[in-house]
Amino acid sequence: MLVVYDSGLSGYHEIKPISYTTEEWYNDIGKFTLIVAPSKYNIAHLKKGAILFRTVIKQAMVITRVSPDTSQDRITINGFTANWILNKRAIAVAATIATVEADIYAAITSNLRELPNVITATLKALTESFSAILHGGQMLTEFIKILDAVELGQKMYLDVKTKKLVFEIYKGRDLTTGSHAVIFSDEQGTARDLKIEDDESTFSNVCYVIGTLSDETSVVRTVGTATGADRFEYWIDSRLKQGNDEPIEDFYARLDSRGIAEIAKRVRDIGFSVRVDPGEYGKRYTMGDKVVCVSKRFGIAFIAKINGVKRTQQAQSETVNIILGEPQLTLIGEIKLWLK
Known part of the structure; x- marks a missing residue:
C-alpha cells in the first residue's frame, strides 16, 4: 500500500x-x-x-x-x-x-x-x-x-x-558462499533481462591534489594506490590553503578529502542490471549485499554488490531490477566454482 x-x-x-x-x-x-x-x-x-x-x-x-x-x-x-x-x-x-x-x-x-x-x-x-x-x-x-x-x-x-x-x-552481507548464497543465472532463469554497461572514458582512481601551506609553498598529496596499467591519474588544484593555526595533519586531511571527492566523481561506469522476483528482494537479498551473477551467453561470471534497485508499479503488476556495480569479473570456465 x-x-x-x-x-x-x-x-x-x-x-x-x-x-x-x-x-x-x-x-x-x-x-x-x-x-x-x-x-x-x-x-x-x-x-x-x-x-x-x-x-x-x-x-x-x-x-x-x-x-x-x-x-x-x-x-x-x-x-x-x-x-x-x-x-x-x-x-x-x-x-x-x-x-x-x-x-x-x-x-x-x-x-x-x-x-x-x-x-x-x-x-x-x-x-x-x-x-x-x-x-x-x-x-x-x-x-x-x-x-x-x-x-x-x-x-x-x-x-x-x-x-x-x-x-x-x-x-551489506556477503551472500556469495554457503547455504544462503544468492546466484543469478541466465541458464537457470534467475537473471532475466541481464544488461551490461562498461565505460571508463572519465575514470580516475589516483588523484594528485595541490594545496598551499601557510608559508605560501605548494604541497601535493596523492590519493589512491592503484599501480601499473590499472592506474588512471588526475591532477587538481584544490585552491585550499592551510590556516595560520591549522595543524599540518588537519590540512593534509582536508586535501585528502578533496581528492576522494574528485575520484568519486570519476568512477568507472560499470553496471549490470538484472530483473528479479519482487517477492525475493528485501528477504533473500537486499541493498549492499554481495551476490554472484553468471551468464553463459556473455561468457562471464562475477561477484558484485547490489548498488541500486529500480521498481516500476503499474495497476496490479510490479517489476524490480537490481543494479550490480563494481563487479569482480571472472572467466566462464570458473563458473563451477561460483555454483558450488
Missing part, C-alpha cells in the same frame, strides 16, 4: 497510483516519479514536502515537485529518497571524523538546527575508520564521499511508531 504523510508526519492518506517508479541506491540519493489522477483528494494531499511511504517495503520518499497536466488529465509528482532531507542543512558546525558511523551521527546531531522529525539510528558499532575534518558543504553530499571510501551504505526510513525519519548507516 502507498500512503502519503503530511510534512509534519501527523497523518496519512492512501494513494492509488496510475504508475509509480522509484530508484534507490546503496550510498546516494534516489528519486521517484508518481502519476495519479487529478482528483480533489490527490490535489489536497500530494503536496511539496509530504512524505510518500510504501508500507510493505518501508520505502520513504519526499515530494519536491507537483506538476498537474490538464492535457493528459493527470498529475505527475517527483521527488527524492528521504535521505535528501539532510542536504537541507550545511555542515556549519565542524565535525572530526575518525570512526565513521559514530562520528557522522554526531555530525548530524550537531547540525540539525531544528530540522523537524529527523534522528539517527541506534549505533551498530561499525568499526570502519576514516580521517577527515568536515566544515562546509551540504551534509549528505559530504557524508557520501566518506561512506564511499569505506564501502558503507546509508538510507533514511520512516519509523511509523515514533513518526520520525531515521538516518541509518549500514553494511
Whole structure:
C-alpha cells in the first residue's frame, strides 16, 4: 500500500497510483516519479514536502515537485529518497571524523538546527575508520564521499511508531558462499533481462591534489594506490590553503578529502542490471549485499554488490531490477566454482 504523510508526519492518506517508479541506491540519493489522477483528494494531499511511504517495503520518499497536466488529465509528482532531507542543512558546525558511523551521527546531531522529525539510528558499532575534518558543504553530499571510501551504505526510513525519519548507516552481507548464497543465472532463469554497461572514458582512481601551506609553498598529496596499467591519474588544484593555526595533519586531511571527492566523481561506469522476483528482494537479498551473477551467453561470471534497485508499479503488476556495480569479473570456465 502507498500512503502519503503530511510534512509534519501527523497523518496519512492512501494513494492509488496510475504508475509509480522509484530508484534507490546503496550510498546516494534516489528519486521517484508518481502519476495519479487529478482528483480533489490527490490535489489536497500530494503536496511539496509530504512524505510518500510504501508500507510493505518501508520505502520513504519526499515530494519536491507537483506538476498537474490538464492535457493528459493527470498529475505527475517527483521527488527524492528521504535521505535528501539532510542536504537541507550545511555542515556549519565542524565535525572530526575518525570512526565513521559514530562520528557522522554526531555530525548530524550537531547540525540539525531544528530540522523537524529527523534522528539517527541506534549505533551498530561499525568499526570502519576514516580521517577527515568536515566544515562546509551540504551534509549528505559530504557524508557520501566518506561512506564511499569505506564501502558503507546509508538510507533514511520512516519509523511509523515514533513518526520520525531515521538516518541509518549500514553494511551489506556477503551472500556469495554457503547455504544462503544468492546466484543469478541466465541458464537457470534467475537473471532475466541481464544488461551490461562498461565505460571508463572519465575514470580516475589516483588523484594528485595541490594545496598551499601557510608559508605560501605548494604541497601535493596523492590519493589512491592503484599501480601499473590499472592506474588512471588526475591532477587538481584544490585552491585550499592551510590556516595560520591549522595543524599540518588537519590540512593534509582536508586535501585528502578533496581528492576522494574528485575520484568519486570519476568512477568507472560499470553496471549490470538484472530483473528479479519482487517477492525475493528485501528477504533473500537486499541493498549492499554481495551476490554472484553468471551468464553463459556473455561468457562471464562475477561477484558484485547490489548498488541500486529500480521498481516500476503499474495497476496490479510490479517489476524490480537490481543494479550490480563494481563487479569482480571472472572467466566462464570458473563458473563451477561460483555454483558450488
